[in-house]
Amino acid sequence: MTEYILVGAEDRVEARSNTIKLHGPDGFEGMRRAGRLAAEILDALVPHVVPGVTTQDIDDIVYRMTLDGGGTPATLGYRGYTKSCCTSINHVVCHGIPADKALKDGDIVNVDVTPILDGWHGDTSRMYLVGDVALKARKLVDVTYECLMLGLEQAKPGNRLGDISHAIQAHAEKHRYGVVRDFCGHGVGRLFHDSPEVVHAGRPGTGPELKPGMFFTVEPMINIGRAECKMLDDGWTAVTRDRSLSAQFEHSIGITETGHEVFTKSPKGLDKPPY
Numbered sequence: 001m002t003e004y005i006l007v008g009a010e011d012r013v014e015a016r017s018n019t020i021k022l023h024g025p026d027g028f029e030g031m032r033r034a035g036r037l038a039a040e041i042l043d044a045l046v047p048h049v050v051p052g053v054t055t056q057d058i059d060d061i062v063y064r065m066t067l068d069g070g071g072t073p074a075t076l077g078y079r080g081y082t083k084s085c086c087t088s089i090n091h092v093v094c095h096g097i098p099a100d101k102a103l104k105d106g107d108i109v110n111v112d113v114t115p116i117l118d119g120w121h122g123d124t125s126r127m128y129l130v131g132d133v134a135l136k137a138r139k140l141v142d143v144t145y146e147c148l149m150l151g152l153e154q155a156k157p158g159n160r161l162g163d164i165s166h167a168i169q170a171h172a173e174k175h176r177y178g179v180v181r182d183f184c185g186h187g188v189g190r191l192f193h194d195s196p197e198v199v200h201a202g203r204p205g206t207g208p209e210l211k212p213g214m215f216f217t218v219e220p221m222i223n224i225g226r227a228e229c230k231m232l233d234d235g236w237t238a239v240t241r242d243r244s245l246s247a248q249f250e251h252s253i254g255i256t257e258t259g260h261e262v263f264t265k266s267p268k269g270l271d272k273p274p275y
Contacts, residue, residue, distance in 0.1 A: 002020060002196075002208040002209070003018065003019045003020065004019065004020045004021075004022050004211060005019045005020070005021055005022065006021075006022050006024070006213070007021045007022065007023060007024075007027070008024060008026065016187075016191055016193060016194050016195065017194075017195065018195050019195065020187065020195050020196050020208060020211075020214060021187065021189060021194065021195075021213075021214075021215070022211060022212070022213030022214060023189060023213045023214075023215055023254070024213065027120075027189060027213070027215065027254075028254055028261065030117075030118055030119065030120035030189075030190075031120050031122070031188075031189065031215060031252065031254060031263045032261075032263055033117050033118065033120065033122075034071070034115060034116065034117040034118070034120040034121060034122030034263070035122040035124065035252050035262075035263025035264040035265075036122070036263075036264075036267065037066070037069040037070075037071055037115045037117050037122055038113050038114065038115050038122035038123065038124045038252075038264050039122075039124060039264045039265060039266050039267060040065070040069070040267060041061075041062055041065045041066065041069075041113050041115065042111060042113060042124065042125075042126050042266065042270070043266055043267065043268045043270050044061065044065055045058060045061060045062075045111060045128070046128070046270060046275045048061060049103065049109065049111070049128040049130060050103070050130065050131065051102075051103055051104055051105045051107075051130055051131045052102050052103065053102065053103050054098075054099070054100050054101060054102050054103070055087035055089070055096070055097075055098040055099055055101055055103070055109075056098045056099055056100055058085065058087055058098060058111060059083050059084050059085055059087070059098035062084045062085040062111075062113055063076070063084040066084060066113075066115045069115065069117065070117060070118075071115035071116055071117040071122075072115065072116050073085065073113070073114065073115060073116075074114035074115065074116050074121055074123075074192050075114060078192065081097075081236065082097075083097055083098045084098075084113075085098065085111055085112060085113045086098075086110075086111070086112040086125075087109055087110070087111055087112075088109065088110040088112070088237075088246070088248070089101075089103070089107055089108070089109045090107055090108060090109075090245055090246075091239050091240045091243050091244060091245055091246060092110075092237060092238070092239050092246065093180055093182075093183065093221050093223070093229050093238040093239060093240060093246045093248070094110070094112070094183055094221055094238050094248060095112075095236045095237055095238055096110075096236075096237050097234060097236055097237060103130045104130065104131075105130060105131035105132055106130065106131060106132060106133055106134060106137070107130040107131075107133070108127055108128070108129060108130065108133060108137050108140075108141060108245065108247060109127070109128050109130060110125050110126070110127050110128075110247065110248045110249075111125060111126060111128060112124070112125035112248075112250065113125070114192065116192075119190050120189060120190060121188050121189065121190070121191070121192050121252075122252060122263060122264055123188050123192070123217050123250065123252045123264070124217075124250050124251055124252060124264035125219065125248055125249060125250040126249060126250075126270075126271070126272075126273075127141045127144065127145070127247050127248070127249060127273055128273060128275075129141065129273045129274055136224070136245075137245055139175075140177070140222065140224050140245055140246075140247045141247045141273060142272075143171065143172065143175050143177060143222065144172075144220060144221075144222040144247040144248060144249055145249050145271075145272045146171055147167075147168045147171050147172050147200075147220045147222055147249075148168070148218060148219075148220055148249040148250075148251065150167040150168065150171050151164040151165075151167050151168040151200070151218050151220065152164075152218060152251065152253065152260065152262070153167065154166075154167050155210060155218070155253055155255060155259070155260040156210060156255070156258070156259045156260060157210055157211060157212055157255060157256075157257065157258075157259075158209065158210065159209075159210050160204075160205055160206055160207045160208065160209055160210065161196060161198055161199075161202070161206075161207035161208050161210065162202040162203050162204055162205055162206030162207040163204045163205065164198065164200075164218060165198075165199050165200055165201055165202030165203075165207070166201075166202055166203060166204040168200045168201065168218075168220045169200065169201035169202065172220070172222050177222050177223060177224060178222070178223040178224075178225060178226045178227030178228075178244075179200050179201045179220065179221075179222060179223075179227055180200070180220075180221035180222070180223060180227050180229060180246070181199065181200075181201060181227060182228075182229045182238065183221060183229075183238065184197050184198055184199045184200060184219075185197070185198030185199075185200070185216055185217040185218050185219045185250070186198060186216060186217055187214075187215060187216045188215050188216055188217050188252050189215045196208050196214075196216060198216050198217060198218055198219075200218075200219075200220040200221070210255050211255060212255050212256055212257050213254070213255065214254065214255040215252065215253070215254045215255075216252075216253065217250055217251065217252050217253070218250070218251055218253065219248060219249065219250030219251075220248065220249070221246060221247070221248045222246065222247055222248070223240050223242075223244050223245070223246045224244040224245045224246075225240060225242040225243075225244025225245075226240070226241060226242050226244070228240070228241040228242070229241060249271075249272075250264075251263070251264045251265070252264045
């Protein structure tokens with residue numbers, strides 16, 4: 001049986017537990033600020049994600065903007081991770097590590113950022129089209145965004161996490177794409193990763209009930225080919241086993257009395273490429 005707990009802005013949160021936290025108005029305000037900073041960083045990257053730019057260049061911009069915004073990058077030093085964001089190119093599913101690798105014309109890349117602002121985590125990612133991108137890759141990006149938005153339509157009180165999962169899976173599989181099971185969304189707030197786990201494939205009417213005050217991410221990873229992934233030797237980078245293209249979008253949201261609030265929506269309306 002799922003357990004829920006009401007938490008206030010001043011309550012100490014020391015570790016992840018299986019209990020789902022329900023937040024009040026102060027929590028919503030904190031997540032709005034952190035989410036806006038995260039979205040502003042992704043907005044600012046738009047003119048920089050072009051052929052010839054390295055993923056380390058992108059990471060440098062994320063680092064500077066996070067600090068200039070009064071935050072710190074959650075990934076920097078997280079379990080030994082040494083960068084301020086994740087950059088996942090083409091067949092990389094998630095957690096690609098920024099390096100001196102230059103983006104090429106036709107690449108698709110996901111940039112995932114999580115600034116911590118006043119103790120709150122704003123976790124979000126977007127896809128970027130690098131130069132002239134093939135129609136097949138553009139379609140994958142479009143469908144992945146549609147999967148996210150269809151999942152979010154189910155994010156309202158009284159529904160269950162399985163309703164979000166099923167909406168995503170049904171749309172992806174309608175296009176004969178694979179839905180990654182190895183990674184999922186998660187509770188978020190003053191912890192980077194918290195309960196509940198938000199899987200992106202499942203049956204409607206199953207899983208924990210959605211209640212006002214829940215904060216979590218929805219971040220479907222969709223592959224053109226099969227759903228299976230494998231980890232590279234660096235211990236972070238996940239790639240598609242069949243080397244097919246993968247795409248992902250992510251928002252941090254809070255369940256409200258009547259639906260949900262997206263904390264990481266782009267202030268400039270740049271939520272979906274082309275930008």
